[in-house]
Amino acid sequence: MNGICEGPIISIRGLHKRFGPQEVLTGVDLDIGSCESLVILGRSGCGKSVLLKLITGLIKPDQGSILFEGEDSTKFNRQKLFDMRMNFGMLFQSAALFDSMTVGENVGLPLVKHVHKSDEEIREIVLEKLRLVGLTDVYDSYPAALSGGMKKRVGLARAVVMEPQVVLYDEPTTGLDPIMADVINTMIRELQHELDITSIVVTHDINSAYRVGDRMTMLHEGKIIYSGTPEEMRGTDNEIVRQFIEGRAEGPVRAV
Amino acid sequence: MKIFAMLGRFFLGFIEEIGGMFLLLWRVIQLAPRLFRNIGNILIQMEKIGIGSIPLVLITSVFVGAVASVQAAYQFQGYIPLRFLGAVVGKSVTLEVGPVLTALVVGGRVSAAIAAEVGTMKVTEQIDAMEMIAIDPVEYLVLPRLVAATLMLPVLTVFADFLALVGGMVVARLAVGVSFSTFEDGLTMFFRYQDLVGGLLKTFVFGFIIAFMGCYNGFRTKGGAEGVGMSTMKAVVSSCLLILITNYLLAFLIFSVIFAPD
Numbered sequence: 001m002n003g004i005c006e007g008p009i010i011s012i013r014g015l016h017k018r019f020g021p022q023e024v025l026t027g028v029d030l031d032i033g034s035c036e037s038l039v040i041l042g043r044s045g046c047g048k049s050v051l052l053k054l055i056t057g058l059i060k061p062d063q064g065s066i067l068f069e070g071e072d073s074t075k076f077n078r079q080k081l082f083d084m085r086m087n088f089g090m091l092f093q094s095a096a097l098f099d100s101m102t103v104g105e106n107v108g109l110p111l112v113k114h115v116h117k118s119d120e121e122i123r124e125i126v127l128e129k130l131r132l133v134g135l136t137d138v139y140d141s142y143p144a145a146l147s148g149g150m151k152k153r154v155g156l157a158r159a160v161v162m163e164p165q166v167v168l169y170d171e172p173t174t175g176l177d178p179i180m181a182d183v184i185n186t187m188i189r190e191l192q193h194e195l196d197i198t199s200i201v202v203t204h205d206i207n208s209a210y211r212v213g214d215r216m217t218m219l220h221e222g223k224i225i226y227s228g229t230p231e232e233m234r235g236t237d238n239e240i241v242r243q244f245i246e247g248r249a250e251g252p253v254r255a256v
Numbered sequence: 257m258k259i260f261a262m263l264g265r266f267f268l269g270f271i272e273e274i275g276g277m278f279l280l281l282w283r284v285i286q287l288a289p290r291l292f293r294n295i296g297n298i299l300i301q302m303e304k305i306g307i308g309s310i311p312l313v314l315i316t317s318v319f320v321g322a323v324a325s326v327q328a329a330y331q332f333q334g335y336i337p338l339r340f341l342g343a344v345v346g347k348s349v350t351l352e353v354g355p356v357l358t359a360l361v362v363g364g365r366v367s368a369a370i371a372a373e374v375g376t377m378k379v380t381e382q383i384d385a386m387e388m389i390a391i392d393p394v395e396y397l398v399l400p401r402l403v404a405a406t407l408m409l410p411v412l413t414v415f416a417d418f419l420a421l422v423g424g425m426v427v428a429r430l431a432v433g434v435s436f437s438t439f440e441d442g443l444t445m446f447f448r449y450q451d452l453v454g455g456l457l458k459t460f461v462f463g464f465i466i467a468f469m470g471c472y473n474g475f476r477t478k479g480g481a482e483g484v485g486m487s488t489m490k491a492v493v494s495s496c497l498l499i500l501i502t503n504y505l506l507a508f509l510i511f512s513v514i515f516a517p518d
Contacts, residue, residue, distance in 0.1 A: 082390040097382075
């Protein structure tokens with residue numbers, strides 16, 4: 001770790017968000033340290049993805065603040081949000097590749113739009129990122145020709161192509177077979193170490209969480225109810241967390 | 257009470273839709289100076305919207321011209337000499353049938369295609385992905401489609417007007433027995449350039465409506481496949497309705513105010 005890895009890069013305070021009558025987040029407080037790999041666990045539909053979208057400014061909170069490098073991003077105008085997002089990369093649950101573009105065009109699009117480089121230089125950078133995810137041979141393929149795992153890997157290459165400070169992963173292993181899930185988990189870890197980035201991983205896959213996380217948090221009923229290292233989480237006596245990591249229907253959390 | 261609640265919901269929904277449209281329109285106006293950065297994308301859309309619609313416009317126009325000839329000749333029987341057939345077909349094609357019918361058939365094709373494409377991008381998080389890589393979806397998706405449709409619909413209408421007149425002329429010769437020269441004489445007899453220009457002026461607005469309603473409904477898509485289907489339907493219905501309503505308003509403005517007969 002070097003100097004840039006000190007202190008929190010994102011601080012969330014009193015974050016509330018509701019959709020119609022449904023209150024999704026009811027006061028989230030969370031600090032995310034530079035260069036750490038933070039996992040946000042929680043049941044499906046508990047608001048994990050909403051939290052990611054709030055952090056990136058894709059949606060606005062009803063109340064609360066999100067400080068990115070000391071500035072409240074909830075007050076940013078559109079241009080400042082775009083400037084902030086240049087420091088972010090995101091791997092979407094469905095990979096969200098642009099299906100009218102080839103893999104090379106998908107990964108290279110942020111460079112084409114924001115970096116003054118020649119086509120050849122951009123191609124080199126794209127190939128380098130595709131090499132990181134082991135997919136140089138699909139450069140000219142369209143997303144429709146790729147498997148789910150390959151799409152996620154291309155999405156990962158696109159997320160890191162601008163060498164962002166923070167990479168956000170929305171359910172990175174959902175819908176993948178266990179072997180491919182492990183490939184993705186390993187890549188998340190490797191990218192974090194190679195590029196010195198902060199990772200925020202939202203998942204309900206507990207195995208994946210233990211593989212990628214430096215710190216584990218749990219979102220439940222709109223609040224962060226737990227934060228600790230993977231080891232601490234394994235030994236926790238928090239009943240809600242225990243029920244979740246052991247995958248039990250019986251416990252304080254009603255299954256249905 | 258239920259009826260009042262329903263009416264209230266309908267009214268609020270209507271206001272929300274209008275507000276959403278104006279917000280998108282305002283964003284488009286704000287981004288208009290960036291038009292020239294997107295020339296490549298605009299050309300691609302012009303090809304998709306313009307060249308891609310030619311077969312549909314070709315078939316529609318020829319048959320519309322043909323039926324205009326047959327119907328006019330039928331209504332002339334015993335009252336009006338057939339040498340005026342070209343005048344009536346020409347006037348109806350350049351003033352109304354050419355612009356409006358082209359807008360309706362191209363609108364069905366193009367606004368549905370845009371709404372389905374943008375809607376699918378919305379539900380598969382591609383729009384969010386675009387935002388995340390700091391690309392404005394309105395600049396990248398809406399602006400090029402709006403410009404392309406606004407510029408291409410008049411071109412398609414010129415093409416449609418010409419084909420409809422040819423269709424009308426051929427049918428007049430084959431089915432009604434009016435020679436090409438008689439039809440042509442009729443065509444030029446009452447021709448005013450304002451008819452053609454006025455008809456084409458309307459199509460700039462129709463082209464804008466087609467792309468705008470496609471994009472707007474695409475951006476409003478919620479849910480999955482059903483949501484995309486719903487947006488596509490709304491885009492087609494709303495663009496067709498708006499074309500018909502603005503056609504009346506524009507016809508009034510252009511032919512009763514701007515090109516008012518002396």
